[in-house]
Amino acid sequence: MSSRLALRAGLISLLLFLLFIGTWSVATRPVEATDHGADAEYAALMGKGVDKASGFPPPAKVGEAFVTYLSDPFYDNGPNDKGIGIQLGHSLIRVGIGFLLAVAVALPLGFAIGMSPLLFQAFNPFIQILKPISPLAWMPLALYSLKDSDISGIFVIFICSLWPMLINTAFGVASVRKDWINVARTLEVGPLRKAFQVILPAAAPTILTGMRISMGIAWLVIVAAEMLVGGTGIGYFVWNEWNNLALPNVIFAVAMIGLVGMILDQCFGVLQKLVTYRE
Amino acid sequence: MTTHFLSIEGLKKAYPGAHPPVFQDIHFGIDKGEFVCIIGHSGCGKTTILNVLAGLEDATAGGVIMDGREVSGPSLDRGVVFQNHALMPWMSVLANVAFAVKSRWPDWSKAKIAEHSTRYLEMVGLGHAIDKKPAELSGGMKQRVGIARAFAIEPKMLLLDEPFGALDALTRGTIQDELLKIVQATHQTVFMITHDVDEAILLADKVILMSNGPLAKIAEIVEITMPRDRTRADMHHDPQFYRIRNHLVDFLVNRSKNYAGSDTTVLHDPKHPPVVRPGLLEEEAPAGASFRQAPQLKQVVNH
Ligand SMILES: Nc1ncnc2c1ncn2[C@@H]1O[C@H](COP(=O)(O)OP(=O)(O)O)[C@@H](O)[C@H]1O
Ligand SMILES: [Mg+2]
Numbered sequence: 099m100s101s102r103l104a105l106r107a108g109l110i111s112l113l114l115f116l117l118f119i120g121t122w123s124v125a126t127r128p129v130e131a132t133d134h135g136a137d138a139e140y141a142a143l144m145g146k147g148v149d150k151a152s153g154f155p156p157p158a159k160v161g162e163a164f165v166t167y168l169s170d171p172f173y174d175n176g177p178n179d180k181g182i183g184i185q186l187g188h189s190l191i192r193v194g195i196g197f198l199l200a201v202a203v204a205l206p207l208g209f210a211i212g213m214s215p216l217l218f219q220a221f222n223p224f225i226q227i228l229k230p231i232s233p234l235a236w237m238p239l240a241l242y243s244l245k246d247s248d249i250s251g252i253f254v255i256f257i258c259s260l261w262p263m264l265i266n267t268a269f270g271v272a273s274v275r276k277d278w279i280n281v282a283r284t285l286e287v288g289p290l291r292k293a294f295q296v297i298l299p300a301a302a303p304t305i306l307t308g309m310r311i312s313m314g315i316a317w318l319v320i321v322a323a324e325m326l327v328g329g330t331g332i333g334y335f336v337w338n339e340w341n342n343l344a345l346p347n348v349i350f351a352v353a354m355i356g357l358v359g360m361i362l363d364q365c366f367g368v369l370q371k372l373v374t375y376r377e
Numbered sequence: 378m379t380t381h382f383l384s385i386e387g388l389k390k391a392y393p394g395a396h397p398p399v400f401q402d403i404h405f406g407i408d409k410g411e412f413v414c415i416i417g418h419s420g421c422g423k424t425t426i427l428n429v430l431a432g433l434e435d436a437t438a439g440g441v442i443m444d445g446r447e448v449s450g451p452s453l454d455r456g457v458v459f460q461n462h463a464l465m466p467w468m469s470v471l472a473n474v475a476f477a478v479k480s481r482w483p484d485w486s487k488a489k490i491a492e493h494s495t496r497y498l499e500m501v502g503l504g505h506a507i508d509k510k511p512a513e514l515s516g517g518m519k520q521r522v523g524i525a526r527a528f529a530i531e532p533k534m535l536l537l538d539e540p541f542g543a544l545d546a547l548t549r550g551t552i553q554d555e556l557l558k559i560v561q562a563t564h565q566t567v568f569m570i571t572h573d574v575d576e577a578i579l580l581a582d583k584v585i586l587m588s589n590g591p592l593a594k595i596a597e598i599v600e601i602t603m604p605r606d607r608t609r610a611d612m613h614h615d616p617q618f619y620r621i622r623n624h625l626v627d628f629l630v631n632r633s634k635n636y637a638g639s640d641t642t643v644l645h646d647p648k649h650p651p652v653v654r655p656g657l658l659e660e661e662a663p664a665g666a667s668f669r670q671a672p673q674l675k676q677v678v679n680h
Contacts, residue, residue, distance in 0.1 A: 277463035280433055284451040285480035285530070295476065299467045375467040376512035 119157050126156040155346045163346040164353075178338060180330070182351070186358055188330040192248070192323075193316045196255025200312065204260055205305070208267025209293065212301070218268065225264065233258035233319050237326055247327035254323045259312035266308025270301030302373035310366035317359045332358075381406030382566060383430075383534060387439035390425050397591035398437065399425060402647035405585055405595055407534075410564040414577040416625065417587030418633055423570045424460075427538050430568060431457050444533060453481050456532035458540045462523040464511040471507040474498060474526045481530040497529040498522070501555055517548035521555070528559060537569040541576065550609055553579060561605075574625045577601075578618065579609055583652075586628050588636030595650040596636050599624065602656040617656035624655035 171183030211217045233254045240250035274297050282292045298305075324333025332355055339347035384406040391398035399422040407413050415423050428434035430441055432451040441448040443455070464473050474494035479485070485493070498507050501521040511519055520540055527535055541549040557580060560567060571577050577584045584599040603617045612618050636645065 275463075277459055277461065278465055280451075280457070280459070281463050281465070281477075283433060284431055284453075284455065284457045285477050286451065286453050287480050291480075296465065299465070302467075373467075376510070377466045 123157050126154050128156075129153075155349065159346045160349045163344075163350040167347070167350060177329075180335075182332075182335070182354060185330060185332045185335040186354060189320050189324060189332045190358070192251045192331065193255050193313075193320050196252040197259045197313060197316055199252070199256045200259035200263055201309070203256075204263035204267055204308075208264045208305075209271050209297070211264070212268040212271025213297075218272070225261065229261040229265070233315075234322055234326065237323065241327070247329055251320070251323045251327055251331075255316045255320060258319045259316045262311040262315065263305070263308040266311070267301065267305045270304030270308075271297055273304075274300040299373070299375075303370065303375070306366065306370045306373055310363065310370060313362050313366055314359070317355075317362055321355060382409040382411075383407040383441065383443045383568075385426070385430070385439070385441050388426065388429065388436050388441070389438040390422060390429070390434075391437045399590050400587075400593040401438070403439065403595055404648050405598065405650065407566060407568060409566055412560060412565075412567045412569070412580055412582045413585060414569050414571050414581035414583075415585040415587060416571060416574065416577055416629065417593065418589050418629065419572070421587045421590040421593040423587060424538055427457075427536050427568065427570055430534075431455055431536050433457075453530055454533045456527035456530055456535045458520075458523045458527045458535065458537040460538045460540065460542060462511070462516075462519040464519055464522055464526075466511050469508050469510055470498065470503060470514070470522050471495065473511070473522055474529050477526045477530050494525075494529055497525040500528070500559060501525045515548070517544050517552060520544065521552060524552075524556065524559075528563070528565070534566045534568065537567065539570050539572065542572065549573075549576075554609060556580065557608075574622055574629070577625065578603070578621055579607065579612060584625065585650075586625070586633070588632075589634045594636045594645065594647055596628065596633065596645070598650055598652045600652060600654045600656075602654050620658075621656045624653070 167182045171181045173179075173181040174184055207221075211221050236254055236257055237250060240253045241247065244250050244253060278296055278300055279292075282296045287296070320331065321333035321336065324331035325337045328334050328337070332351060336348055336351045336355075339345075339351065385403055387401075388403035389398050389401035391401075403426065415426070417423055425434060429436045430448065432448055432455065448455075464470075465476070468476060471491065471494055474497060475490050478490045478494050482490070482493075495504065495507060498504060501524055503518060503521055503525065506514060506518065511522065514522070520543075524540070527537075541552060544552065553576060559565070560580075567580075569580065571580075578601060581601050582605075583601060585595055586597045586599060588594045588596045599621065601621060603612060603615050603621070607615065
């Protein structure tokens with residue numbers, strides 16, 4: 099029953115995709131020379147219609163870009179010409195490091211804040227003010243004080259991953275069922291064992307939700323950050339190809355960003371399933 | 378008086394902001410191997426007393442002495458069965474019990490912990506379900522795991538807060554029988570809250586009656602004089618059963634409100650709450666077995 103549903107949904111997805119590609123090719127088909135004179139003149143006046151190649155690329159052109167880049171994803175011909183795999187790798191490494199640093203800070207701090215109403219109240223105003231700041235707003239300060247574009251990128255990822263994880267960890271820890279804590283108390287369970295065997299598993303689903311949100315934001319932010327600081331990464335690739343006016347490559351990169359983002363999200367979805375418990 | 382295994386002396390609990398204390402001047406004792414039930418209307422403070430006994434909550438005044446030592450904070454000496462089982466849902470049934478056993482005997486090997494835990498799970502009839510998660514169990518089975526967990530640490534005393542309150546009548550009956558068997562085999566000392574009069578009569582050696590809050594008191598201590606080998610199936614045939622039952626129900630329905638605050642309509646010494654044996658007719662009372670608080674018994678019963 100559900101497999102039939104999946105099949106039908108898949109068919110509709112395929113139809114939607116074909117419709118999209120179809121509309122796209124119709125909209126971007128080469129302009130024929132049968133245009134009305136006045137229109138051609140007008141177009142010429144406006145500086146358009148002269149160079150057909152500069153129009154929005156049709157699907158076939160973008161398809162070519164897919165084939166070219168995916169057939170050799172890891173080549174490296176100097177700073178401005180690297181395979182898509184290498185560029186994505188740079189972005190993923192920055193996101194990975196920034197994210198792990200954020201985990202290292204958010205988990206212990208979130209635990210402390212979640213366990214102590216005093217710390218919660220003390221930290222809360224700072225969290226509330228810092229949370230809504232766009233992570234890119236930190237970039238100038240990071241560049242100035244860290245003096246390194248790579249580390250600044252990582253810092254921006256760190257700062258944007260921090261808040262959802264911190265808040266969810268604190269919330270998850272604070273709302274662990276009183277009963278479970280009382281069980282641990284009546285069994286005279288030590289603080290470390292209580293933290294790792296009771297509170298952590300109890301709060302794990304909430305914490306992982308925070309991590310999943312953080313990872314989503316980090317992947318959004320890395321593209322913008324790399325556009326700003328340049329050098330390497332998928333964001334830089336997009337910006338570079340835009341400067342080359344190579345729109346097919348830009349579209350290809352945009353699709354890759356979406357694909358990798360989806361895979362990251364799915365990974366966290368799997369982790370989340372692993373730690374979720376039914377009551 | 379302090380010869381009791383556990384004695385509660387002058388216990389009082391007042392929540393900040395709430396003006397009259399929930400209860401005060403609570404005195405009673407529990408002997409080793411005794412099964413004591415406490416009955417009273419909702420909100421009179423039964424759970425609070427149990428939590429103080431467990432060391433999970435502090436009393437405003439008074440104290441609890443167990444085995445010659447003042448109770449302060451929770452301890453493995455007192456096992457608790459929580460009202461809604463309080464199993465950790467991410468652990469298997471076995472792991473839930475093993476977690477407790479490991480806390481009690483940290484030096485034991487994994488195998489020994491598993492073997493000990495399994496034995497207690499088999500005792501409550503769950504030998505077949507040790508690898509299941511709590512979510513896969515029925516309410517009754519979960520409560521059994523909670524009981525196995527509490528027994529497995531072999532505490533000096535067991536505290537149960539309405540352990541069967543959420544169960545249907547059939548399941549409740551079966552588990553009562555199981556609990557009775559285990560308690561009789563292990564001579565466990567038990568303090569249990571219940572709102573079920575029949576349950577109290579079946580299980581308890583004595584039933585503590587608590588008057589309504591605020592300012593709740595121990596109104597009476599009812600000794601269950603029926604033979605200890607009574608069972609759920611046959612206790613109805615004992616003429617004592619109805620006398621005790623009527624006495625308890627009469628207290629809950631008619632008398633429990635007469636103790637409150639300053640409108641106390643009953644002469645009452647909180648340090649020595651009357652001990653009554655409604656199961657025995659006066660002429661049946663064995664010669665020489667004097668009621669410890671006979672004069673007060675009359676006052677209460679004739680009220
Ligand atoms: N944290 C609290 N603050 C104020 N009042 C409380 C608190 N906890 C319990 N109470 C009050 O204490 C009384 C006794 O509660 P409880 O021990 O749970 O009663 P019982 O178990 O007999 O139903 C109730 O009237 C309840 O309203
Ligand atoms: Mg209660």
